[in-house]
Amino acid sequence: MGLAGGRAERIVLSYRGRLADHDTRLLTVAALNGVFQGRTEQPVNVVNAALVAAERGIAVEEQSDRSSPDYTSLVEVSLRANGEETTVAGTTFGGEGRHWLVGALGFKIEIELAPLMVFFQYEDRPGVIGHVGTLFGRAGINIANMAVSRTNEGGRAVIALSIDTPAPPELVTEFRAAGFHDASFISLG
DSSP states (O other), rough: OTOOOOOOEEEEEEEEGGGGGOOOOOHHHHHHHHHHHHTSSSOOOTTTTTHHHHTTOOOOEEESSSSSSSSSSSEEEEEEETTTEEEEEEEETTTTEEEEEEEEEEEEEEEOSSSSSEEEEEEETTTTTHHHHHHHHHOOOOOEEEEEEESTTSEEEEEEEEEESSOOOHHHHHHHHTTTTTTTEEEOO
16 A cells, blocks of 8 residues: 555555465455555555455455466565555565565565565666665665666666665655655555
C-alpha cells in the first residue's frame, strides 16, 4: 500500500514455486492484514482481514503456480488502486528465513526488508545515487542497505534503501524539490 497509494480496488496474491504446493490461506490473510494496518479506523488482524476487504468491496484473488524460475518460493502481491497496478514480490533467504524484496515497481531488485524503507524512481543518469546519499547524510540519516535496478542504460531506474531512523518531513520535501516526486517513504515496522 505504501508504494501504491490510494484506495485498494483489487488484490491478487500469487504463490509460486514450492509454496504453491501448500495451503496459503494464512499467508493471504497476513498480506491483507499488512495492507490495512494503519489505514482503517477499526483494528485489523488475521482473523478479520478478509472480512474488512469484503466490506470495502476489495476483490481478493489467490493464484498458485509451481514454476518459479529464479526462486524456490516466491510471493507476489499485485494491488490495483486508482486504476493503476502496483506489484511487489518477496521470498526468504537463508536458514533463518530472512525476508527479501525481490521485485517492486516493475523492477527486479534484491534488498532485505527492514522497518524503514525508501523507494525512488528516476531517469538513469550519473550522480543520482551520490545525490541521494548526500541528502540523507546531510540530514544525519544512516542508509543501512541499498539496491539499485534499471530497465536499461539511460532508462528508468529505481533505488530501494533501508534507513535507520525516520526521515523528517523537511527531508521528504527536499527530495521532492530535487525532482524525486514519486519518492515513497514507508514504515514496515
